[in-house]
Amino acid sequence: MTARLTADELSALMKKGAGITVDAATLERDPETPFEVYGLDSLGLLGIVGELENRYGRALPPDADRCKTPREFLDLVNDSLMAGA
Amino acid sequence: MSKDRARRPVITGIGVVAPGGVGTDAFWKNAREGVSSLDHVTREGCGHLPLRVAGEVRGFDPEAQVEQRYLVQTDRFSHFAMAAADMALADAGFAADALARDPYAVGVVTAAGSGGGEFGQRELQRLWGQGSTYVGPYQSIAWFYAASTGQISIRGGFKGPCGVVASDEAGGLDAVAHAAAAVRRGTGTVVVGSAEAPLAPYSIVCQLGYRELSCVEEPERAYRPFTPQACGFVPAEGGAMLVVEDEGAARRRGAPVRAEVAGHAATFTGASRWEESREGLARAIRGALEQAGCAPEEVDVVFADALGLPEADRAEALALADALGPHGSRVPVTAPKTGTGRAYCGAPVLDTAAAVLAMEHGLVPPTPHVHEVCHDLALVTGRARPAELRTALVLSRGLMGSNAALVVRRAV
Numbered sequence: 037m038t039a040r041l042t043a044d045e046l047s048a049l050m051k052k053g054a055g056i057t058v059d060a061a062t063l064e065r066d067p068e069t070p071f072e073v074y075g076l077d078s079l080g081l082l083g084i085v086g087e088l089e090n091r092y093g094r095a096l097p098p099d100a101d102r103c104k105t106p107r108e109f110l111d112l113v114n115d116s117l118m119a120g121a
Numbered sequence: 122m123s124k125d126r127a128r129r130p131v132i133t134g135i136g137v138v139a140p141g142g143v144g145t146d147a148f149w150k151n152a153r154e155g156v157s158s159l160d161h162v163t164r165e166g167c168g169h170l171p172l173r174v175a176g177e178v179r180g181f182d183p184e185a186q187v188e189q190r191y192l193v194q195t196d197r198f199s200h201f202a203m204a205a206a207d208m209a210l211a212d213a214g215f216a217a218d219a220l221a222r223d224p225y226a227v228g229v230v231t232a233a234g235s236g237g238g239e240f241g242q243r244e245l246q247r248l249w250g251q252g253s254t255y256v257g258p259y260q261s262i263a264w265f266y267a268a269s270t271g272q273i274s275i276r277g278g279f280k281g282p283c284g285v286v287a288s289d290e291a292g293g294l295d296a297v298a299h300a301a302a303a304v305r306r307g308t309g310t311v312v313v314g315s316a317e318a319p320l321a322p323y324s325i326v327c328q329l330g331y332r333e334l335s336c337v338e339e340p341e342r343a344y345r346p347f348t349p350q351a352c353g354f355v356p357a358e359g360g361a362m363l364v365v366e367d368e369g370a371a372r373r374r375g376a377p378v379r380a381e382v383a384g385h386a387a388t389f390t391g392a393s394r395w396e397e398s399r400e401g402l403a404r405a406i407r408g409a410l411e412q413a414g415c416a417p418e419e420v421d422v423v424f425a426d427a428l429g430l431p432e433a434d435r436a437e438a439l440a441l442a443d444a445l446g447p448h449g450s451r452v453p454v455t456a457p458k459t460g461t462g463r464a465y466c467g468a469p470v471l472d473t474a475a476a477v478l479a480m481e482h483g484l485v486p487p488t489p490h491v492h493e494v495c496h497d498l499a500l501v502t503g504r505a506r507p508a509e510l511r512t513a514l515v516l517s518r519g520l521m522g523s524n525a526a527l528v529v530r531r532a533v
Contacts, residue, residue, distance in 0.1 A: 053257070055189035075190050079258040090254055 041088065041113045043067075046106060053087055054080030067107035078102075081109070088113065094120060130301035130382045131532055133371045134213025134364030135474045136205035138316055140176035140357050140461045144208065148361075148471070149478045153505050155487040157460040159340040159355055166322040171329065171336045174343040175320050176357025176462025188276075194259040195272055196237025197358070201316035201467075202269035203276060205362035209312060210277075213364035214376045221278050226309030228281035229274045230300045231362075232292035234465035234519070235317055237264035238324030245323075273312060273362075281308050286466075289519025291387060293360075293469035294527040298385035300365040309370060315466035316360030328356060331520055332393070333430050341490055344459050346427035347434050349495050354429040357458075360467020361474045368532070380477045383512075384413030384528035391522040395433035399440045401524040402426070402516060406444035409514070409526035417445040420452055420528075421510040422485050424472040425500075426518045427456035437516065438496035453485045453508060455501045460489035469517035473527060476513035480531045483507055 043063040050056045058074050071081060082101040089096055097116055103109035137148040141158030151158065162168070162175045178201065183192050186204035195203075206229075210220070220227045241264035247255040262268055267285040274283050282303050286292040293315045300313035319328065328334055335353035337343040344355040371378050386408025390401035410417065426437055441449035457475050458468055479485055484505045494500045515527045 051189075053193070055191070055193035057189070079194070079261070080190075082258040086254055086258065 039117050041110055041117070043106070043110070046110065049084045049087060050074070050076060053083040056080070063106045067110070068105050070104050071106065092117065128305050128307070129368040130304040130365050131368045131371055132363050132379045132382060132477055132529070133366055133376045134209040135379070135477060136208030136212060136362045137471065137474055138178055138181060138201040138205045139359040139361070139471055140178055143181050143204070145212065145474065145478070148474070151460060152457040152475050152486040153482070153484055155460060155489045155504060157340065157489040159343060159460065159462055161340065162320065164320050167320070167325055170322065170325050172325050172334065172356070173336060173338045174340045174355050176355060176359070176464065177320055178359045191272060191276055194263060195268060196240035196263045197318035198233065198235070198237055198316055199263070199269045199272050201318060201359055202231060202314070202362060203273055205314065205316055205360065206273045206277070206312050209362040209364045214374070220310065223309070224278050224280040226281055227277070227279040228283050228303055228308050228311045229270045229279055230284040230286065230296045230303070230311055230313040231269045231273070232286040232288070232296040232315040232466040233266040233269065233317065234290055234292065235319040235324055236266045237268060238327070239318060239321035240264055242321060242323035269316065279312070288387070289521040289523035290465050290468060291517040291519045291523035291525035293466040294385060294473070294515060294517050294525040295387050297363065297365070297382060297470065297473060297527060301382040301385070304365055304367050310364060310366040312362060313365055314360060314362035314470045316362070317465045317467045318358045319356055319465060320358045333428060333433070333520055335429065344429050344462065345490050346429035346456060346459060347438070347494050347496050347498060347500055348491055349493060351429050351431050351434055355462040357462025357464040357468070359464050361470040363470070363473065378532040380480060380529045381532055382527070383530045384409040384411065384415065385526065386412065387523065387525040389522050390524060393520060394522060395430060395436050398433065398518055398524055399436035399443065402437060402440035402518060402526070403443035405524045405526040406440065406514065406516070409528045413528040413530065415512060415528055417448050419512050420445060420448065420514045421508065422476070422479060422513045423452055423454040424476050424513065424515040425454050425456045426516045427458060428518060434496060438498050442497065450497045451499055453501050453506060454498045455485050456488045457486045459491055469515060469525070472515045472517070473529060476515050476529050480510040480513060483509060485510070
């Protein structure tokens with residue numbers, strides 16, 4: 037596993053954890069579209085954060101589940117992974 | 122209810138997810154023909170449990186009925202409820218977006234008796250098998266009794282008065298009364314009913330302590346109320362959702378007015394105190410008839426609670442005699458639920474749906490598996506009985522002591 041969260045992985049997590057289908061290309065092309073527009077609610081994002089914490093074996097920043105957009109979330113997670121590497 | 126005739130709550134739509142059929146047509150066909158859907162328990166992980174027979178909903182494809190984002194965050198009982206709500210709204214003639222124009226005019230009421238046991242079990246297994254960080258966040262909402270009301274209203278965008286009735290099995294009827302009251306107070310439309318999914322390992326184990334539960338091996342012998350062989354009840358999953366709205370509004374939009382929700386009353390006589398349920402049920406019947414402005418002789422058919430324990434069956438027969446007088450032993454009584462099992466709060470809503478369909482078709486459906494009746498009741502067995510039906514009385518009791526009666530009348 038890469039120590040970097042990609043749009044592909046985020047797309048898969050949204051599908052698995054929250055039942056929301058958004059392809060990776062859409063997330064990459066328009067990373068500022070809020071999660072809310074896709075129907076991902078706060079519990080859905082919380083589930084994705086939990087899944088990633090289990091996967092990486094460490095905590096993400098406490099405000100990870102409050103991110104509004106894919107870009108915000110990817111930046112925060114990847115900065116955190118980078119800092120911890 | 123008879124006091125305020127300005128707004129009259131009527132049933133305009135029915136949606137059913139029941140053992141033996143998804144959809145009202147399949148449900149009514151089975152009920153009318155006395156086809157039983159009781160069968161051996163096949164749900165995963167249940168094979169070693171002493172409950173052998175149940176009414177399982179088979180052939181229900183959640184993915185074909187409900188969007189994935191709602192499926193992942195809900196239990197099977199909410200899947201049933203969302204699908205049944207869609208069917209009821211379509212049956213009532215509402216286009217998918219018609220209600221979105223005035224979301225505050227639409228409310229949702231559901232009753233629940235067991236909540237999301239299957240979802241909860243899966244998450245609890247993760248908790249104790251893998252650790253707390255493996256429990257998904259939707260555990261916080263999916264198991265909860267209120268989940269179906271919440272999800273139906275979120276999914277439909279409904280913002281009117283919502284409610285959740287947790288008053289035991291008879292709560293299915295209390296929910297319908299709650300919806301009728303909301304309509305009388307001014308709410309345009311209420312989506313109301315109950316669906317349950319108590320056939321998963323954890324949920325079944327929770328029921329094994331009920332002495333009323335039948336653990337008989339043979340489907341045709343497991344649930345035979347009102348007979349000398351009565352040995353308890355068979356549980357089931359599924360249920361029904363109804364659309365209740367003001368009669369005037371329904372007629373103005375050209376919707377089919379199926380039946381009036383005319384009267385309801387509920388009482389409580391304590392868990393498993395079946396002898397005492399006689400008085401409780403009789404009082405509920407009297408109260409419901411009074412609200413409906415209906416004389417005992419006007420009741421054309423009774424959908425019995427039919428618990429299937431000799432003392433409970435006796436109490437119900439006596440309650441009918443107490444409340445209806447000599448008419449109690451003459452009026453056709455039926456219990457189609459012996460062919461589906463008891464879906465807890467969903468059961469009396471299925472009976473309400475069956476009562477409306479029976480009035481529309483002029484047919485009292487039979488009571489499957491029941492042949493030798495040992496109470497002073499005109500129980501319809503064998504095959505459906507043609508009859509002019511204008512008023513139906515639906516009865517329900519819960520294992521925890523609730524009793525309720527609902528009067529529905531054919532719309533004229």
